[in-house]
Amino acid sequence: xxxxxxxxxxxxxQSDCTRLFGVLKMEQATSSAFVPGLxxxxxxxxxxxxxxxxxGILEYRGxxxxxxxxxxxxxxxxxxxxxxxxxxxxxxxxxxxSLQSHRQVKPEILRMIxxxxxxxxxxAALQTTVAAMGLVYPRTGAGDFQExxxxxxxxxxxxxxxxxxxxxxxxxxxxIAPRKDLDHAANFLWMINGEVPAPIAARTLDVALILxxxxxxxxxxxxxxxxxxxxADPYASVSAAIGSLGGPLHGGANEEVLKMLEEIGDPSKAKxxxxxxxxxKKKIMGLGHRVYKVKDPRAYALQxxxxxxxxxxxxxxxxxxxxxIEKLAADKLxxxxxxxxxxxxxxxxxxxxxxxxxxxxxxxxxxxxxxxxAHYVEQMEDxxxxxxxxxxxxxxxxxxxxxxxx
Ligand code: COA
Numbered sequence: 001x002x003x004x005x006x007x008x009x010x011x012x013x014q015s016d017c018t019r020l021f022g023v024l025k026m027e028q029a030t031s032s033a034f035v036p037g038l039x040x041x042x043x044x045x046x047x048x049x050x051x052x053x054x055x056g057i058l059e060y061r062g063x064x065x066x067x068x069x070x071x072x073x074x075x076x077x078x079x080x081x082x083x084x085x086x087x088x089x090x091x092x093x094x095x096x097x098s099l100q101s102h103r104q105v106k107p108e109i110l111r112m113i114x115x116x117x118x119x120x121x122x123x124a125a126l127q128t129t130v131a132a133m134g135l136v137y138p139r140t141g142a143g144d145f146q147e148x149x150x151x152x153x154x155x156x157x158x159x160x161x162x163x164x165x166x167x168x169x170x171x172x173x174x175x176i177a178p179r180k181d182l183d184h185a186a187n188f189l190w191m192i193n194g195e196v197p198a199p200i201a202a203r204t205l206d207v208a209l210i211l212x213x214x215x216x217x218x219x220x221x222x223x224x225x226x227x228x229x230x231x232a233d234p235y236a237s238v239s240a241a242i243g244s245l246g247g248p249l250h251g252g253a254n255e256e257v258l259k260m261l262e263e264i265g266d267p268s269k270a271k272x273x274x275x276x277x278x279x280x281k282k283k284i285m286g287l288g289h290r291v292y293k294v295k296d297p298r299a300y301a302l303q304x305x306x307x308x309x310x311x312x313x314x315x316x317x318x319x320x321x322x323x324x325i326e327k328l329a330a331d332k333l334x335x336x337x338x339x340x341x342x343x344x345x346x347x348x349x350x351x352x353x354x355x356x357x358x359x360x361x362x363x364x365x366x367x368x369x370x371x372x373x374a375h376y377v378e379q380m381e382d383x384x385x386x387x388x389x390x391x392x393x394x395x396x397x398x399x400x401x402x403x404x405x406x
Contacts, residue, residue: 034391039290043386044225048081048374049214053291058298060214061085069301074184074209075099078156078370081214082149082377095153096183102157103178103187105129106136110165110175118170122362123246125166126159131239133158141233148380151234152373159366160184164191167359185209188366193354200312201353205363207305208346211298212364214371215342216291220244220251224372226386228379238372242365248285251343251368254360256285258347261318261325270324278332286322286344287329293337302345309352319348 035041050059058065061080068077072086079087079095087095109129116125133154134141141151165175168191176191186202189195197205215221224241228234245251264273277284289296306319326340333339347360355363 033389037290043222044217044375044379046216046375046378047084048371048378049216051216051291053289053293056292056294056297056300058215058296065211065297066301068210069207069305072210074206074213074367074370077210077213081370081374082152098153099157099184100178100180102154103161103180105158105161105165108136109133109162113162113165113169113175116166116169118172120170121246122163122166122170122358123242123252123365126163126362126365127239127242127246129162129166130155130159130235130242132235134233134235134239137235139233141235142231142380145377145381148234148373148377152377155234155238155369155373159369160188161191163359163362163366164188166362167192167356170358189353192359200309204305204309204349204353208302208349208363209367211301211305212342212346212367214368214374218250219247220368221371221375225375225379228376229383229386231380231383234373234376237376238369241368241372245365245368246361251361251364253285253341253343254347254350254364255357257322257343258318258351258357258360260285261321261348264321264325266317267320267324270321271328274325274328274332284325284329284333287333287340288338289341292339292341295339296341296344298342299340299344302342302349306345306349306352309349313352316348316352318351319345322348 048061050062051057060068060077061084063080063086068080072080075096076087076092078099079092109132112132113125113129116128137151137154140147142148161175161178168175176194178187179190182190182196183202183206185206186197189197189201189205217225220241223244224237227237227240248256264270274284310316310319322345326344329338329340346364347357350360350363351357
């Protein structure tokens with residue numbers, strides 16, 4: 001049993017450290033019910049999405065992700081997630097029109113964004129503005145099915161508007177108003193750059209949004225359901241989920257992958273970099289997954305997308321480096337079930353489209369919000385507040401010592 005490891009870094013005396021961590025480690029060894037990270041624990045029943053990690057299959061409402069990426073649009077996919085079936089033509093038109101009419105963000109939120117520190121991460125800003133939707137639409141969203149749907153449309157529609165305003169504010173630029181005549185992905189690119197995107201750019205982002213829209217009970221969706229289970233409104237639930245998504249072990253990995261590829265710098269340097277990372281037991285961002293033990297089907301789909309984009313716009317060295325790392329990892333980490341995940345290739349595609357790395361993770365959020373609201377609605381239909389148990393590892397009946405006698 002190791003008791004000294006955390007003590008130095010925390011600056012604790014050995015006696016305190018042993019009491020806090022020594023007891024904890026010893027008791028962990030004897031505890032049987034606790035499952036670290038809830039791995040394999042069934043914490044919800046859902047009809048929204050399904051992952052088969054052994055065979056590399058992801059389905060939204062029974063439809064394979066590859067089929068949706070090839071044939072669908074983000075709006076149609078969001079409808080599918082939210083309403084449980086593909087829309088008829090008139091239903092899709094109505095849904096798109098509802099999203100378009102909800103795109104405008106309230107002036108109070110735009111004023112908040114104008115006051116944000118420019119150097120802050122847009123994920124923190126987006127989490128804040130989504131929470132603020134609870135202020136500008138007070139006491140709405142949790143009530144009945146209809147109210148939840150309106151709030152869901154609002155969230156799907158407004159996240160891109162808020163993110164574009166945040167991105168422009170960080171560069172000292174004024175926000176650009178959404179356009180009702182553009183589809184979801186194209187409108188986002190318009191609000192970022194003030195230019196109507198080329199069809200390939202709009203379709204590439206559209207497909208990337210489809211591929212990121214839902215992924216069962218990952219950390220952020222679970223967060224959303226936990227918050228929803230208290231009967232909190234969808235704005236609080238999605239805001240909390242965005243906080244969870246930002247961590248580098250979850251959605252934040254896409255930005256980290258790009259930093260890694262830039263650090264490697266050239267495909268010829270990939271081998272030495274990789275061997276050093278493995279020797280130092282470093283986690284390589286964009287590889288590995290709790291559920292997939294094969295290559296993530298979204299990584300395949302993103303690679304197909306990447307190759308289409310690079311064929312049209314020219315390849316990039318970063319993509320060549322990524323492919324080199326994938327090859328090296330297949331030999332070394334593949335036998336342990338560690339393969340590229342969704343975050344491995346997305347950044348190289350976004351960068352080619354002129355999107356800055358700091359926006360990679362918030363773009364994940366503007367896609368995943370469709371999954372969050374579908375889970376929110378599902379949670380509310382058959383709710384029980386989340387309140388799991390813990391193994392208490394601390395001490396009991398501690399005598400209270402007055403402060404000047406400690
Ligand atoms: N690079 C190198 N080794 C990795 C790895 C990676 N990306 N991912 C997992 N491993 C190794 C761990 O070091 C660990 O080895 P050990 O048993 O020798 O200690 C083992 O595989 C299990 O990893 P663990 O982190 O405990 O698995 P998990 O199921 O809890 O975590 C992830 C899954 C996704 C958090 C993890 O694979 C990871 O951190 N990946 C990098 C971040 C990332 O890309 N996140 C996006 C996920 S979509």
